[in-house]
Amino acid sequence: MEMTDSRFLRACRREPVDRTPVWFMRQAGRYMAEYRAMRGKHSLLEICRQPELAAEVTLQPVRALGVDAAILFADILLPLIPMGIDLEFSAGEGPVIHNPIRERADVAALHSVESRESLGHVLEAVRLIRRELDGKVPLIGFAGAPFTLASYLIEGSSSRSFVRAKRLMYGDPPTWHALMSRLARVVADYLVAQIEAGAQAVQLFDSWVGALGPDDYREYVLPHSRLVFDELHATGIPAIHFGADTATLLPSMKEAGGDVISLDWRTPLDWGWSVLGPDIAVQGNLDPVALFAPRGELERRVRAILQQAGGRPGHIFNLGHGILPETPVENVKAVVEMVHEFSVREVA
């Protein structure tokens, strides 16, 4: 088939599809034995930096699950390394930054990044995956959004309250905006480079943006995310805008950009879509923990989401957040089958 006619890309453009497309955030991950075997031999950074390994891990869930899209295996923090950030992926704790951003001078000291050089290994992985996929399903590229990257850079690790990030935001807005502006340019350049290398859609992960209310989002985040989406829009390639915990941010996220907005399980899909309006596609929104439920309960939840989508063009089935490490792989596979089975329809 022509790749642009794939279910997933058609849904991104709100065109009718034969079945609802489905993929999963973190579909390559610890819940899969193949991935754990790979991680037994290689660190996360090694896999990200060796295109053959990144490609192999990217393809594992495509082979095992029958999903309608592949997503590049990488880490949202990778572009920070060529910016001069000393990043350590410590076991258990999540990534730790040894030289976090705390003041204006730290922002000024960040290096310029030429994605095509310093992140060339990611782009090589994209090219390799495209060759190996050979038109089977489209490949999604991705990057972290400026807010989520900035928060990580300032906090130095994951956080619950984002005290340091918000203190900088509220206390020194020029430095905040300088950092966000730098990140937006790096992210836009990196995503466009992924598209040039062959990514057929991209997702911007603003995983932590739900820590903000709508006024703060509009003042401190929206202009920078919009810069990224404006550059993506010029490529003609579909862009997915992901956030979690975003019930009150949806109109502003739409304004920032993206062809598809990802919803989490706290936002009922029908309610979220009605807030966003009919002129945009939506992605979501099964609770990742539902994948631990007995099969009947899982089926009930998959059906409920498809019913809320109501067969309207422009729904991509996904979780509201990434697959959790202990998830039973057979349940993930079952969801792919359920989505395809329950959503069969006549193409208009």
Added chain:
Amino acid sequence: MEMTDSRFLRACRREPVDRTPVWFMRQAGRYMAEYRAMRGKHSLLEICRQPELAAEVTLQPVRALGVDAAILFADILLPLIPMGIDLEFSAGEGPVIHNPIRERADVAALHSVESRESLGHVLEAVRLIRRELDGKVPLIGFAGAPFTLASYLIEGSSSRSFVRAKRLMYGDPPTWHALMSRLARVVADYLVAQIEAGAQAVQLFDSWVGALGPDDYREYVLPHSRLVFDELHATGIPAIHFGADTATLLPSMKEAGGDVISLDWRTPLDWGWSVLGPDIAVQGNLDPVALFAPRGELERRVRAILQQAGGRPGHIFNLGHGILPETPVENVKAVVEMVHEFSVREVA
């Protein structure tokens, strides 16, 4: 003054007030030097168990800040101890439960609780605080909500994804409901006992309920929280229903009960109040991190919340969540003054 004519209690009943009342969740805590001095000498559990110490810690912020209500110093997990739960307040990590609930037999093994006996020390603290407050400001009692307590009991510690709690909920609903039902009865009895001892309002803390979407809330939580609020309603004492991250849960939380619904900063106060309707009071909703902002920015945020409340009767100023440990005490004090100064109005 008559206590029932206090600003805080009038606002709970949506009666006109001379100034908007203000208090803070976790207003007794590590951000205060007096509290740190007390904790240098006594563990959290010692303070909770010795009425004189609990009273002293409760009164510290009333003296220092000029808030319009005192809130009993206690921990939401206290009622779990007489239920037979082996609870350890370890430094840094937060409370850990050594015998978490994992199956039906664990629920059956929970002890019955007679609050007036096994939690008599809390009730004695309430009586002592009332005497020492001597009508200055009202005293708020509180308890954890069934969902938040159940999640803690099942997870055994704090959690990000609530995998164990939701697995039990989705996989074994009868056991989930049995546990919630036990907790609802304990909590209702405990709060009524606090009211009998002298609490003039009570707050139910459902701190973690924002992990759920509205359908799950309605099925697995609402009936149990409603049982608690129904018993509270019969006392005639105002009840505050607190949750964080609840933008999509508000109508269901209102249905569960409470005279006041607490909103966090993700939910704009005017939007949240319009979703809830005019027949209920609201509490909130400053971001706790705003207390770290420069004074001008903090003032801008306090004014914005008061403007959203629009001078309508039934607004209690508070944070969207508890005061953070490193918060500058002078900023907390300044917010009390700002709220009182900016909200002066003619009583109808």
